Amino acid sequence: MITRYRDMAGDEVRVNAFRRAIEAVVRPGDVVADIGCGLGTYAIFACRAGAAKVYAVEREDIILTARRIAEGNGCSDRIEFIRADATSLTFAEPADVLITEDFAVTFVDPSSERLLRHARTRLLKTSGRLVPQSVSLWAAPVSHPDLYRRIDLWADDQQAYGIDFSAAREPAMNTVHKAGLRAEHLLGKPKELHRIDLQRGPEHAFDAAVRCRARAACDVHGVAVWFEAQLAPGVRLSNAPGAPPTLWGQGFLPLARPIRARENGLIEMHIAARIGPAAERAWWQWEVTSGRESADGTTFRAFPTSQADLAAGSVDARPGLSPDGQMTASILRILAQGGTINEAAEVLCREFPDAFTTVRDALGRAGAVARRYGHRPE
Numbered sequence: 391m392i393t394r395y396r397d398m399a400g401d402e403v404r405v406n407a408f409r410r411a412i413e414a415v416v417r418p419g420d421v422v423a424d425i426g427c428g429l430g431t432y433a434i435f436a437c438r439a440g441a442a443k444v445y446a447v448e449r450e451d452i453i454l455t456a457r458r459i460a461e462g463n464g465c466s467d468r469i470e471f472i473r474a475d476a477t478s479l480t481f482a483e484p485a486d487v488l489i490t491e492d493f494a495v496t497f498v499d500p501s502s503e504r505l506l507r508h509a510r511t512r513l514l515k516t517s518g519r520l521v522p523q524s525v526s527l528w529a530a531p532v533s534h535p536d537l538y539r540r541i542d543l544w545a546d547d548q549q550a551y552g553i554d555f556s557a558a559r560e561p562a563m564n565t566v567h568k569a570g571l572r573a574e575h576l577l578g579k580p581k582e583l584h585r586i587d588l589q590r591g592p593e594h595a596f597d598a599a600v601r602c603r604a605r606a607a608c609d610v611h612g613v614a615v616w617f618e619a620q621l622a623p624g625v626r627l628s629n630a631p632g633a634p635p636t637l638w639g640q641g642f643l644p645l646a647r648p649i650r651a652r653e654n655g656l657i658e659m660h661i662a663a664r665i666g667p668a669a670e671r672a673w674w675q676w677e678v679t680s681g682r683e684s685a686d687g688t689t690f691r692a693f694p695t696s697q698a699d700l701a702a703g704s705v706d707a708r709p710g711l712s713p714d715g716q717m718t719a720s721i722l723r724i725l726a727q728g729g730t731i732n733e734a735a736e737v738l739c740r741e742f743p744d745a746f747t748t749v750r751d752a753l754g755r756a757g758a759v760a761r762r763y764g765h766r767p768e
């Protein structure tokens with residue numbers, strides 16, 4: 391876990407951009423909320439910018455390390471660390487400034503959208519300020535034969551170990567991949583797909599049609615998608631190809647087959663990201679047209695989703711509980727009544743004798759649920 395946070399802290403482009411934004415936005419005496427604080431770096435920047443109080447919220451155990459870092463930097467008296475899922479929180483006093491940076495590579499992400507919606511409406515004053523303030527999504531056609539070959543590893547004639555893996559091609563070609571693109575891989579001028587004004591609302595979903603002219607005659611292999619966040623007036627952070635590199639890289643949407651572009655020919659891109667009411671992930675669809683050729687992709691084809699799976703996820707489904715859900719419900723029932731983990735394990739043994747023969751077998755399961763959902767005094 392710590393390596394992930396070390397890598398994030400080592401991404402100086404992002405950390406310095408947030409530092410500059412926090413210095414510009416936080417005023418002496420402010421109450422600040424750092425949502426998803428990780429190592430607490432931004433909470434410390436907020437203290438140094440004069441915040442009177444910082445709520446640093448994090449659902450992972452890294453918060454324990456964050457607290458020690460704050461102590462080591464003389465900020466622990468002003469930072470209140472809260473280990474919780476921020477979407478279930480309210481503060482004693484709403485914040486003047488809200489900082490959050492749980493961005494996906496394309497920015498679009500249902501859980502991040504839910505987090506931002508809750509944070510903006512429940513944790514921030516109506517007159518409060520956000521870091522970032524707004525985010526734009528951008529796209530451009532890409533020509534990159536090597537990247538395409540790596541993604542199209544399972545083309546029809548590919549065999550490995552004497553196994554025909556061609557059935558894995560369809561999901562590979564319909565996935566949003568993370569790529570490390572440079573400006574020279576872009577075949578046309580970038581176009582803005584969507585702008586999210588976080589002060590007004592966090593709607594990530596969009597459906598956009600944009601066009602550009604090919605700067606050279608060559609194959610189009612897919613579309614690059616990236617974000618540009620306005621963190622504060624005059625402070626921007628972007629994972630655009632050609633911008634100083636960050637850990638994010640860019641999103642790459644591959645085409646089912648490369649299509650040919652003529653020099654200065656029109657390339658049309660239709661790109662949509664949709665988010666269902668209870669969605670775990672966004673559904674992407676993309677189509678590129680150049681002259682008479684066109685090719686597409688959709689994450690609907692990335693997973694072998696059956697009609698039954700789709701029906702199970704509809705908002706009026708009554709799915710009941712799986713065996714796994716029943717066990718979790720039993721453990722939560724005992725913990726909610728004030729029972730111990732051992733008592734929850736005993737109940738598991740009684741109610742699910744096929745799954746657990748001894749209390750010792752059931753302790754791991756009960757402990758995991760307790761760690762995930764139990765109240766942990768700070």
Ligand SMILES: C[S@@+](CC[C@H](N)C(=O)[O-])C[C@H]1O[C@@H](n2cnc3c(N)ncnc32)[C@H](O)[C@@H]1O
Pocket residue numbers: 395398399425426427428429430431432447448449450474475476477491492493505
């Ligand atoms: C990109 S990291 C932020 C790192 C942090 N700014 C730092 O400097 O170390 C995003 C963090 O948000 C946390 N997070 C995401 N959703 C959350 C939620 N709903 N409630 C609390 N924390 C959340 C993740 O656990 C993760 O640590």
